[in-house]
Amino acid sequence: METSTAKPPAEKKIGPAPETIRLQPTRGFSRVLAPSELWRYRDLAGQIALRDITVRYRQTLLGGAWAILQPLGFMVVFSLFFGNLAGVASNGLPYPLFSLAALVPWTFFANALLLGSDSLVANSALVSKIYFPRIFMPAGIVVAGFVDLLISLVILIAIVLIWGLVPTIAILTVPLLVAIAAAAALGTASALSAINVRFRDVRYIVPFGIQLWLFATPVVYPSSLLGEPWQTISAINPMVGVVEGFRWATLGSGAPPWDLIGISAVSACVLFVAGLAYFDRVERRFADFV
Amino acid sequence: MSTAIHTDGLGKRYRLGLHKRGYGTLREALSESLRRKGPDESDYDGPDFLWALKDLSITIESGEVVGLIGHNGAGKSTLLKLLSRITEPTEGYADVTGRVGSLLEVGTGFHPELTGRENIYLNGSILGMRRSEIRARFDEIVEFAEIERFLDTPVKRYSSGMSVRLAFAVAAHLEPEILLVDEVLAVGDAAFQRKSLGKMTEVASQGRTVVFVSHNLAIIQALCQRGILMERGEAVADGPVKQTIDRYLGSLERAASDDLLERTDRDRRGYRDTMLRRVEIRDDSGGPPDVVVSGQAVTIAVEVTEPVPSLECRLTIADSLGQPLTTMDSEISAPIDHRATGPGTRLECQLSSLPLLPGRYRLDVLLKAGRQIQDGLQGAGFFEVQPGVIDGRPVPPSGADGDVVLPHAWRLPA
Numbered sequence: 001m002e003t004s005t006a007k008p009p010a011e012k013k014i015g016p017a018p019e020t021i022r023l024q025p026t027r028g029f030s031r032v033l034a035p036s037e038l039w040r041y042r043d044l045a046g047q048i049a050l051r052d053i054t055v056r057y058r059q060t061l062l063g064g065a066w067a068i069l070q071p072l073g074f075m076v077v078f079s080l081f082f083g084n085l086a087g088v089a090s091n092g093l094p095y096p097l098f099s100l101a102a103l104v105p106w107t108f109f110a111n112a113l114l115l116g117s118d119s120l121v122a123n124s125a126l127v128s129k130i131y132f133p134r135i136f137m138p139a140g141i142v143v144a145g146f147v148d149l150l151i152s153l154v155i156l157i158a159i160v161l162i163w164g165l166v167p168t169i170a171i172l173t174v175p176l177l178v179a180i181a182a183a184a185a186l187g188t189a190s191a192l193s194a195i196n197v198r199f200r201d202v203r204y205i206v207p208f209g210i211q212l213w214l215f216a217t218p219v220v221y222p223s224s225l226l227g228e229p230w231q232t233i234s235a236i237n238p239m240v241g242v243v244e245g246f247r248w249a250t251l252g253s254g255a256p257p258w259d260l261i262g263i264s265a266v267s268a269c270v271l272f273v274a275g276l277a278y279f280d281r282v283e284r285r286f287a288d289f290v
Numbered sequence: 291m292s293t294a295i296h297t298d299g300l301g302k303r304y305r306l307g308l309h310k311r312g313y314g315t316l317r318e319a320l321s322e323s324l325r326r327k328g329p330d331e332s333d334y335d336g337p338d339f340l341w342a343l344k345d346l347s348i349t350i351e352s353g354e355v356v357g358l359i360g361h362n363g364a365g366k367s368t369l370l371k372l373l374s375r376i377t378e379p380t381e382g383y384a385d386v387t388g389r390v391g392s393l394l395e396v397g398t399g400f401h402p403e404l405t406g407r408e409n410i411y412l413n414g415s416i417l418g419m420r421r422s423e424i425r426a427r428f429d430e431i432v433e434f435a436e437i438e439r440f441l442d443t444p445v446k447r448y449s450s451g452m453s454v455r456l457a458f459a460v461a462a463h464l465e466p467e468i469l470l471v472d473e474v475l476a477v478g479d480a481a482f483q484r485k486s487l488g489k490m491t492e493v494a495s496q497g498r499t500v501v502f503v504s505h506n507l508a509i510i511q512a513l514c515q516r517g518i519l520m521e522r523g524e525a526v527a528d529g530p531v532k533q534t535i536d537r538y539l540g541s542l543e544r545a546a547s548d549d550l551l552e553r554t555d556r557d558r559r560g561y562r563d564t565m566l567r568r569v570e571i572r573d574d575s576g577g578p579p580d581v582v583v584s585g586q587a588v589t590i591a592v593e594v595t596e597p598v599p600s601l602e603c604r605l606t607i608a609d610s611l612g613q614p615l616t617t618m619d620s621e622i623s624a625p626i627d628h629r630a631t632g633p634g635t636r637l638e639c640q641l642s643s644l645p646l647l648p649g650r651y652r653l654d655v656l657l658k659a660g661r662q663i664q665d666g667l668q669g670a671g672f673f674e675v676q677p678g679v680i681d682g683r684p685v686p687p688s689g690a691d692g693d694v695v696l697p698h699a700w701r702l703p704a
Contacts, residue, residue: 019387022384024383026378043415043421047416051404054408
């Protein structure tokens with residue numbers, strides 16, 4: 001027998017003594033927002049984001065081009081109907097640019113919401129068989145969306161340059177605007193994904209809700225159309241600040257809409273915190289329902 | 291020796307209505323919450339709730355290899371789910387010391403669109419491995435899975451055997467301090483199963499803590515030193531694995547001799563429009579039921595509660611440790627089969643000559659109707675085979691190996 005030559009179990013030299021985790025019923029807030037837990041699973045977070053990026057356009061003919069085809073398609077349709085036929089005002093900008101600058105962040109937000117809210121249910125096999133911080137599922141979708149956003153942003157700037165406009169220094173605010181959109185998207189998508197685990201109604205509400213949200217956001221029209229005080233109040237919708245900010249940052253037109261951006265940033269933070277808090281409260285029961 | 295797992299009064303309650311349907315709709319929940327404020331504490335013991343695990347207090351030292359034994363629905367898988375943090379206990383607590391790797395199903399986390407290579411990284415990190423660890427063991431995993439040529443092929447183009455091999459290979463190269471394994475060795479072909487079992491034996495001998503669930507008692511007996519028998523969410527026996535298995539087999543046989551309708555370990559997938567009432571095996575010598583003779587014509591009779599249209603039955607004969615020997619399935623029909631024109635609650639399976647060596651055997655029954663599983667019971671019956679004669683040849687031949695004897699004839703030189 002070979003067992004006689006087998007070495008005794010080697011002493012593990014790596015790492016500190018294993019820690020003890022107590023598993024017990026919890027109440028209130030406990031898990032998602034525990035940074036140590038997220039850090040422990042950082043490799044998985046990366047792998048999930050990588051998977052979502054890799055898988056998104058696998059076995060598609062056009063691949064990453066879809067990232068820009070969607071906003072470009074909407075731009076053409078909107079320009080035709082709202083710009084040309086209905087003659088919607090566009091702050092003196094060429095209507096195609098006016099709408100594309102809004103559609104780029106909007107598409108990022110809408111896709112994050114649509115895919116993110118379905119992420120837990122779509123991965124139900126994982127959720128019911130493996131432990132990991134569940135927030136990685138909606139978060140992975142949002143992170144994967146950055147790649148699309150980057151592609152479409154590059155195309156947007158190229159089109160702006162071809163059109164003969166030169167973006168100003170204001171373009172440096174784009175990361176801030178993206179952060180606002182991402183916070184709002186993650187907060188909303190994680191809450192919706194959690195509700196989706198219990199109630200599949202979410203699947204029907206979300207696509208419909210996104211349509212409504214599009215028209216509640218100044219994508220096809222300028223927010224100045226609302227007039228005060230409604231313009232300022234409308235910035236409670238975080239995408240108002242993001243969309244108007246994007247126009248100013250990439251097209252270099254008009255005064256900086258700091259008031260809109262400020263209000264939207266606050267409201268995005270509220271959505272982010274509230275969404276994650278709700279997610280955290282119900283996370284412990286996902287595996288029982290999904 | 292230090293403690294790896296300690297549970298105290300651990301319990302998990304499921305709400306049956308919701309659990310069964312999987313999910314409710316918003317409208318149902320709203321109308322429900324209007325009607326009443328939610329269940330009272332006293333309702334929790336009522337018929338709407340099920341304690342899948344109740345008041346479980348066990349201690350497992352590090353380095354122990356423990357087998358969980360029990361019927362379907364005894365709470366084995368629930369315990370593993372709690373220990374691996376997939377779901378939270380309803381009461382009590384469990385202290386778990388060390389990194390936990392759980393293998394509750396082979397291939398969870400595989401993404402069909404990703405290649406074998408990408409899936410190894412994804413699945414490895416899902417199972418709790420560091421990226422660097424996966425890289426270090428990558429070649430070993432690929433070699434174990436025997437998929438070198440298909441590393442860059444999407445997993446959706448793999449044969450089922452290939453993806454199962456890959457999944458097991460990733461999981462088997464985990465190096466957690468505590469490994470929880472649920473019924474994952476029954477994958478792949480026989481050669482791969484042997485290889486997997488060898489790997490598990492290796493893992494078990496490396497001083498790691500392993501908690502193991504399997505219906506295959508032979509594997510449990512080979513791998514584990516300690517066995518815990520669970521019944522209806524409680525641990526009813528705990529000790530050396532051989533002793534626990536014997537106790538389980540005893541309880542199985544007692545349950546088989548009782549009214550089968552009282553059994554609670556039925557197949558969870560069953561629709562139960564009709565249920566298994568009784569199983570009996572007799573040979574045509576007119577002796578007592580459940581004692582038969584090798585080589586005799588034998589009838590296995592199954593009685594169900596309700597007549598349902600197009601009832602089908604699958605019988606599996608297993609040895610007393612649960613290792614399946616053969617399966618007879620009425621869905622695969624032959625001209626010699628006979629279906630009555632009227633409804634009924636009794637069906638029979640006839641064997642012209644029983645090809646089993648003397649010993650004790652177990653009968654598992656699965657009932658289907660219209661492609662749906664109706665009911666199923668493992669260990670629905672037990673029977674004793676006594677020495678006999680097949681084609682004039684005495685059974686058993688002295689020093690026989692195995693469980694089966696085939697009718698055969700020799701042609702020999704002078």
